[in-house]
Amino acid sequence: MEIAKTYNPQEAESKWYPYWMEHKFFKSVPDSRTPYTIVIPPPNVTGVLHMGHMLNNTIQDVLIRRARMRGFNACWVPGTDHASIATEAKVVKLLADKGIKKTDLSREEFLKYALDWKEKYGGIILEQLKKLGASCDWDRTRFTMSEDMSEAVIDVFIDLYNKGHIYRGVRMVNWDPQGMTAVSDEEVVHKEASSKLVFVKYMIEGSKEYITVATTRPETIMGDTAVCVHPEDERYKHLKGKKCIVPVVNRAVPVIFDTYIDMEFGTGALKVTPAHDINDFNLGQKHKLPVIDALTPDGKISEAAGAYVGMDRFAARKQIIKDLQEQGLVEKIEEIKNKIGYSERTNAVIEPKLSMQWFLKMGDVSKPALEAVMNGEVKLIPEKFVNTYKHWMENVHDWCISRQLWWGQQIPAWYDSKGNTVVCKTKAEAVELLKTKNSELKPEEVTQDPDVVDTWFSSWLWPLTVFDPKVIQKGWDNANEDLKYYYPTNDLVTAPEILFFWVARMIIAGKEYTGKSPFSNVYLTGIVRDQLGRKMSKSLGNSPDPLDLIAKYGADAIRVGVLFSSPAGNDLMFDTPLEITDETPLESKYCEQGSKFANKIWNAFRLVKGFEIGKVKQSASAAAAITWFENRFSEQLEIINDQYSKYKMSDALMTTYKLIWDDFCAYYLEAIKPEFVDGKSMPIDPETYYKTISLFEDVLKVIHPWMPFLTEELWHLVNKRGPKDSIMISKWPEVKSTDAKLLKEFEAVKQIVTEVRSIRQKKQISPNEKLEVFEKSDASRSTFDDVVVKLANLSSFSYTKQKVEGATSFMVFTTEFFVPLAKYINSDEEKEKLIKELDYEKGFLKSVQVKLANEKFVSNAKPELVEKERKKESDALSKISSLEEQLKNL
RNA sequence: AGGGAUGUAGCUUAGUGGUUUAAAGCGCUGCUCUUACAAAGCAGAGACCGUGUGUUCGAAUCACACCAUCCCUACCA
Structure with a gap:
């Protein structure tokens, strides 16, 4: 059979993956072996494979394949996450392209579209993982929004509500005007931006005097209900009891005094907009100020604002600045740097907004989860993340779990027309429960909360419900065989950025419902960056498509390539071109090294086969x-x-x-x-x-x-x-x-071979010409003599008690070797080489002797260390005397 | 602003008080198409371990300060 000279990865990949699937090698069912389990961090249904997945899933596959070979019952559970905001946004856009508005559809109609979309595109990423060689048990593929998994989410909501951990209230939340929903603190990404700090004059009522406030958000002026200054501020003390006029809407609002104010910043006067800033809201509560919500949920100026109604918030900002300037009310504008929050999902600028939301109290439930990491029940790898974890868990805020979306698990809260609320699974139950609060209740007036829960509120159950979706109902003691067998899982491999989003919350849920942490080890991968250290992202255009890399180098090469230089927790500086375009060739030295390695092994096989x-x-x-x-x-x-x-x-x-x-x-x-x-x-x-x-x-x-x-x-x-x-x-x-x-002896063999090759190189002697080598020793034969003869291409390897004339020499450890080379010997070169070596040895000897001459070293250091130094000294001395003798003989 | 992490050859890392005067892979330089592999073989050059000051008989390794990079947390309008 003719064997190709180079390895063809495509051929092997298309042959063996189907073979593995066909023979169910990935499949796991509980048996008498010890399980080894990994649950995949479920990628979004909207996602396509990127370099981060590549790194992450390669690690998981390496771990699972090795465990399988070591005799564990290895189970890698795959699946996807429904990703409320991202998916809903995608579906809304798709509908918009067809000319359909979400608001024209019923919830059921919308969900049907969304489900269709998921069926069509939601599995793409899992198919891509197969190209990588991922050995997931595909029969266990799960989806966070499947019926049974969703039911568990609802059960958890009800259970936590009944335990008093969940409450509903009006709070300032992070509002995503594009996704039109609240998002949690963790879903807000703060980025530095340069903004305009506008100094606006607020006239004092009944006076020609004015007070200047500085703001970066002039579009919220219409929502102002006070101006606040520091009580100690001499500049403003005389304004006590006065009112000032809010520009644009000409509303008179009080000047209030509070120590919260930083006198140094801006003018030391702050416009207070309780509906649009968390601190202003707190001030408003304290000083009993009215709340005017000047923005609509989609980020436009609201009716309540009374001016610029319907205009987009950013357009309004520009317009207001312009109008105020025309009215002479702008004192100056400064450029400043500040942090602006963006939505993780839609990248829209987050708007702090007051709204009625559901929250999970984190105080009590997070304690066991903190403990689990601190006492080592869950190991974070690398360990440095323990600090970060601890800090977060000790300062955790209540978690806003409601989202104003349809794609997700609908909150099981029911309301009557009188403002009564009950939390339960079905409408029938709700009617019964509400009747106890409201005797005149008519069943048709009972409505369910339209919101869904945060996606993480469903994926925090992932390691539990992928095995037994009914575990919440039945309780851990009655869990099914799968869960009892596979849970707790062994390793979780994920990105550090979701340590809190997801990992911490899974531990919380695991502790709450099983008393155990869901995994023993959390391996946190690095972030894949480009050569400039920038995170790889679609928007920067610096991220290669992993499938293109696979097509070029082969899956094995990429797996090896991404892991060659990616220690746990350190970022991976990947070496593809900075800009990925159709014109620039997609190249990576790491992947190339991988494919060369594959070829090397392939050719080793060709040799053996021959x-x-x-x-x-x-x-x-x-x-x-x-x-x-x-x-x-x-x-x-x-x-x-x-x-x-x-x-x-x-x-x-x-x-x-x-x-x-x-x-x-x-x-x-x-x-x-x-x-x-x-x-x-x-x-x-x-x-x-x-x-x-x-x-x-x-x-x-x-x-x-x-x-x-x-x-x-x-x-x-x-x-x-x-x-x-x-x-x-x-x-x-x-x-x-x-x-x-024996191993040490072979290390000497390697060195002898290298020395002989080096002599050939220097003397320009062909590798085909056989040489003779003598070892100066009392021995007459050792195990690897024949190997040396073969690898160094010698005519003979023999032993001698005296030095050999007309030979060049070298040393390995403390033994001297001679290569008779009369016709090639150049005594000047030999001399130079020997002197160089001698210098090195003398320098080394000196450093050792300095140590040994130091009485404090000899008396303080461990005796075996001193012994070692003495050995070094005697070795060096013997080498030196041998080198000196050689020099003399030249 | 506070907290944390990292800084070792051109690149990516190993080495956490004494195992030769810092190791490896890639890259680089030179030589070789030798019959598994030129996607190879062989040889070689290359870092005073971010900077400074300490602790110690001894520091890449410990402490402190500084510089640089990155991450996290925080309401400076």
Whole structure:
């Protein structure tokens, strides 16, 4: 069979993913094995795969594939999140394009459109994950708004309400005028902006005097109900009891005094707009001021404002400034920097707005969740996030959980016409309950709250309800087999930015409903940035489409590429071009390294496959190489396992990479490779051949979590396989005890080989010319002599008790080696080399001797350390005397 | 404004008081198409570990200050 010279990833990817699916290798059902479980952070139904998903899901897949091979019952639960605001916005826009207004539709009609949209587009991202090789149990695919999952959300709402954790009230909330809904504190992104600070004159009633206030939001002037100054402020003390005239609407409002005011800022006078600023609202409460809501929910000037009605808030701002300037009421305008809140979902400027909302009291429920992280029940990786977590949990505000949307779980609160409220599941129950408060109740007047709950109020149940949606109703003790088996899950892999949004809240819900945290470890990935350190985003145009990268380099290469330099919690500076356009080629050195690695392994296979088995005896070098590689493999595997256990993913990958490239390919395969004689390969002995196949299989196994497609392809080529076989379900290799002395000896072999190669390089001696090497030692033979002969291409490797004349020399550890090279020796070069080495050794010796001469070191340092230094000293001395002798002989 | 994190070769990282005078991968330079792989092989150059001051017999590693970058929290109109 002709084997392609280069690995073709596309072919393997299209072959093996369907194979895995067909044989249900991803599927998990409870059994007697120990479970290993990951629930996916459900991507939005509106989402498409981006680099963040790429990183995140590769890590999850590596963890789950390795766990599966280690004999755990591995279960990775996939699914999507309904994303209220984003999805509703998408559907509203889609309808608008068809000329349909949301307000023209009934709730049911709208939800039908939304569901259709979800059916059509909501699964795209999951299909994309398959291209990556994600080994999710697709039979368990969940959706946060499916009927059973939604019912659990409603049950939780009712339960928490009955426990007194949920309340309804008028509060200042973050209003998204584009999404036309409240959003939580966590969904507001504050960004620095340069704004105009407008100094506006407010005339004092019945006087020609005026007071100047500074504002960045002139469009809220119509909502002003006072001007506030500091009671100690000498400039304004005389205004006590006076009123001033609000411009535009010419309303007289009181001048009030409060220590809240910062006298230094602006003019020390603040216009008070209780409906549009949280602090003004508090001031208004304190001073019993009226509230005038000057804005409509969609961010336009309201009827109540009395002027500029219907104008957009930003247009109104400009217009008002212009009009005030014309009236001579603007004293000056300054440019200032301030922070402006934007909606995470729609990017609209957030408007503080008073409104009636539902809240979850966070005080009590958050305590067990804080404790779980502090006492190590939940480990955050890296640990540095514990501080951040603690800070947030100790300063947590009540959570606004209602959203003025239709796409989501409708709040199970019911009202009558007299202002009574009950919380329960069905209208029938509500009627009964309301009757106890209102004896004249007519069933038809009972209405349900039109709002839905925050999406996070549903996804915080994710690790529970993906297994048993009924757990809230039945209680943890009656949970189904799945939940009992898989919960608590093991690892959660997610981005630090949703540590509070989601992770903290899942712990809260887990603690509340099962008494247990939903996972043991939370691995927080870095943020994927470009080479300038900017977060990759659509709007910047610096984010490559992962599918394009996969098409170019192959999925395995990308998986390896993104993890090569991404330690936990540190951002990943990805190296694709700064601007992704159709013209610039999509290039990434990281991915290239990944694809070169795939090709390297592929070619190692080609070599092995080309071996011809013959009736020959195993060579000494092959036997020695096998022993060495078995030891080396175990030694490195132990390190790799340890790195995994510490979630040092990049390190585990790098160690694996070097084990394969350097040890397996560059040393092992070179050592066992049969000789070429007269342009023909000699046959290999069966023992070495079969051992090599088995070692190759071990090597494939340890890289399989990273490169599932390539390894599956080779798994089937390297040996005969049954019809249902897969490397996916093979066993992760065991660590065996290793011979440290032997490993150390081979390190010397590597150095000898390097030294000989270096001599060839310097003397321009062809790699084909065989050389002779002598080791100055009392020994007469050691295990790896034949390996040295082979790798360094020697005619002989022998031992001598005296120095060899007419030879160049080198040292490995403290042993001297000679290479007779009479015709190549150039004593000047030799001298130079020796002097350079001698200088280094003398410098080193000095640094050691300084330490040893220091009495305080000798008396204070641990005895074994002093011993070590003495050993260093004697080694250096022996090297120096040997070097000096060589110099003398030249 | 407050809090936190990070700063080690051109890039990405490892190293958290003494295992050679700082390690690796990529990149770079030079040489080699040697029959698995030029998507390769071989060799080499390259960092006084952000800056400064301390603690210590000894500091990349600990402390303090400063600088830079990033993140989080906060109502400065």
